[in-house]
Amino acid sequence: MSRTKLSGSKFVIGEKEIEKIFKNNGFKIIYPEQLTIRQQIGLMKNCKHLAGIVGTALHLSLFAKNGIEITVIYRTEDIFRAQIKINEMKNFKCNYVDAHINFPERFNVKFPFAVSDKKIYTQKYLMDMGFIPKFKINDVDFLKDINSEDDIVRIIGLDKIKKLPKLNSRGSRIKMRLLMFATNFIPIKSIRRNMRYKFTNR
Numbered sequence: 001m002s003r004t005k006l007s008g009s010k011f012v013i014g015e016k017e018i019e020k021i022f023k024n025n026g027f028k029i030i031y032p033e034q035l036t037i038r039q040q041i042g043l044m045k046n047c048k049h050l051a052g053i054v055g056t057a058l059h060l061s062l063f064a065k066n067g068i069e070i071t072v073i074y075r076t077e078d079i080f081r082a083q084i085k086i087n088e089m090k091n092f093k094c095n096y097v098d099a100h101i102n103f104p105e106r107f108n109v110k111f112p113f114a115v116s117d118k119k120i121y122t123q124k125y126l127m128d129m130g131f132i133p134k135f136k137i138n139d140v141d142f143l144k145d146i147n148s149e150d151d152i153v154r155i156i157g158l159d160k161i162k163k164l165p166k167l168n169s170r171g172s173r174i175k176m177r178l179l180m181f182a183t184n185f186i187p188i189k190s191i192r193r194n195m196r197y198k199f200t201n202r
Helices: 015-024 037-045 056-063 081-089 120-128 139-144 149-156 158-162 170-185 189-195
Strands: 049-053 069-074 093-098 197-199
Touching (some): 037 056, 056 069, 069 081, 093 120
Parallel strands (some): 049 069
C-alpha cells in the first residue's frame, strides 16, 4: 500500500526506498487513489500480508480476511489508535515498525514526515522478515540510532531537504511546534516504547 504518488502534506520522504525493498521481496505495490472502490476492496479480500505507511489508506484492511498479517510503518510518533483497533478487531498478526525520523527545527520543513530503511528498528524488522541480510545489532546501536542532524542529512541528502516546502510564517512555525509538542508529550510513553517494533506470532 503506497503513498508515493501523493503530494503535499501526505507525502512521506524515504517511502520509495522502503517500497523498493518490499517489491523486491514479492509484494505487489498498489496505489489506492488510482483504483476504484470495488478494485480496492477486491484486493483486500485476497490479501495475505498487507503493508504500508500508517494512514487512512491502511483502514482498507477492514475488508481483509480475519487473521492476515499486517505491517504498519510509522511516519510519526503518533500511534494511530484507529488502526490498532482495526487490527485487534480483525485479529491480525501485527508488525509495528518505527521507521520515522524527526526533522530538526532548524530545517524549517513544512511537512516533516520522513521514514528510513536505515533506521535500526526498520532494519531489525527487515532482517526478521528475511528481506535483507542479517547483521548483529547491539544495545548501543539502538541508543544512538538516527537522531542527529548529521544522520538526517546523510540519509535524506541536503539537496533534497533544501527542496522541501518550508514554513513561511511565524504563525505556521508556532503551529507546527505546538503540534510536535502535543505529539511528543501525550502521556502514553510506555505504549510508544512497546510500539517501536513488536513482532508477535499468534
